[in-house]
Amino acid sequence: MKIGLMSDTHDRIDAVERAIDFFNRAGVEHVLHAGDLVSPFVVPKFAKLKAKLHYVWGNNEGDREFVRVKLGELGVKPLGNFAALELDGRRIALLHGTHEDIVEALSKSGSFDIVVRGHTHRAEIREGKTLLVNPGEVCGYLSGRQTVALLDLVELRAEILQL
Numbered sequence: 001m002k003i004g005l006m007s008d009t010h011d012r013i014d015a016v017e018r019a020i021d022f023f024n025r026a027g028v029e030h031v032l033h034a035g036d037l038v039s040p041f042v043v044p045k046f047a048k049l050k051a052k053l054h055y056v057w058g059n060n061e062g063d064r065e066f067v068r069v070k071l072g073e074l075g076v077k078p079l080g081n082f083a084a085l086e087l088d089g090r091r092i093a094l095l096h097g098t099h100e101d102i103v104e105a106l107s108k109s110g111s112f113d114i115v116v117r118g119h120t121h122r123a124e125i126r127e128g129k130t131l132l133v134n135p136g137e138v139c140g141y142l143s144g145r146q147t148v149a150l151l152d153l154v155e156l157r158a159e160i161l162q163l
Contacts, residue, residue: 001088002026004051005135005149005158007034007096007118010060011042012139015146018163019138020049026150030087034118034135035096036060043070057081058096058118088153090114097134107132113156123147123160133158 004023009016023031031051035058037043046053053076061067068078083094090113097103097117106115107130114131121143123136136147146163 001030001153002028003087003151003153004028004031005034005116005133005151006031006138007135008036008058008121008137008139009033009038009042010036010137010139010141011038012141012146013042013045015138015140015163016042016045017048018146019148020045022148022161022163024048024050028150030054032085032092032094032116034058034094034116036118037067038062040066040070043067043074046071046076047074054079054083054085054094056083056094056096059098084112090153090156092116103132106130114151116151123149125149125158125160131156131158136160138163 028051031053033055035056038060056079085092093106093112093115097119121137124134126132135149140146149158149160151158
């Protein structure tokens with residue numbers, strides 16, 4: 001099973017639309033968003049996403065309650081600041097990653113096959129006992145690159161892709 005990974009959309013609607021189109025074309029079944037969607041007006045764009053969306057809070061959501069309402073209209077419930085998911089037999093930690101010590105502890109804990117994080121806006125794949133993936137930033141504001149990632153749960157491999 002292949003799943004899509006995204007983070008740090010920061011209200012960049014055109015890039016969000018490209019990411020959704022990309023994931024739809026790729027035929028992913030799930031999309032994990034590692035936070036910093038930011039504003040409620042971005043949420044309706046996800047209505048076009050054919051995959052199931054899993055979302056955790058970032059550190060820049062301006063109005064979490066209204067974001068929660070808008071996501072609810074799509075049948076999506078925010079998973080809080082951290083989510084432990086199991087997809088296709090793989091244990092996945094999903095968080096924004098504001099605290100590096102927590103990200104490292106999760107990576108070293110042996111409790112997860114994959115840790116998906118955002119926050120730094122730097123696309124990164126770190127292989128080891130646990131696969132650590134930061135899909136980078138959809139918005140492209142800090143790095144100048146609008147990126148997402150595809151994760152193959154069978155092969156336990158990830159790939160960073162520029163939109």
